[in-house]
Amino acid sequence: MISERRKIIPFSFIILLISLVVCTGVAPPKSGDSSLSCHDLGYTEALLCSTCADFEEFVGDNEFIDECKRCCSKESQNSAFPHIKEFIDKKSGDYKKLSVRYESGSNPKLVLKDNEGKEETLSIDSWKTENLEEYLKENNL
Template structure:
């Protein structure tokens, strides 16, 4: 084979490899795979880009990008829920002081949020529709109390005021 022909194959091979790498890095993972990695699917892709500025772990950022939601202003970002279950393992609560703080000091602001103690469960919010059916599960292991508050204020429908 002549060198020009081999050079063309080399360029084509590199192009194919690059395309495969880009495709692999942009693949989406299932919600279970993301949850096992500690991602909820609620992270916006712009959050992953911000993460990459502070955390130099390329694999972590790649996993984040595989589990994130594209930033948008469409109706899906405006979804609200009728209630929520905060599931947590009572034995593991000691490892989650922010969740404990929320339960003890802030939970009463949200009458539609119920705390449920589930053996060996990581802290998570199970969002419920009008019929009490589970619609979305969000892990909150590393959330600060103020993040839990903000999320619930944005995602829970306000309770109608009782009329006299």
């Protein structure tokens, strides 16, 4: 019994030592280490600066916000869907039942919900401002 215990103690010590070496080898970098790339920090090229602004509103970590702002890309002023952007900017406030939600990387769509909560989704990426207005008026939205 004592002989087994003497074997276990050195074995346990070796495991503890290996664990310590492994853990220090993969320890997170110090917060002041600015040599890490945005990719190393977990950010992709798709990160928009507006996302950082959203994070800033809800997250109190200034270091995280600074990293986010350093790694983000400004939104293009040339919208991929200029007619939809025009509608949102100039006309969406006229429709009380309409709410606008931005989803990064998603094409524009209109999600209609009935009184029972059933949803119907329409792709509106090719719609012009006039088409969207007409559709909303015809459906009393």
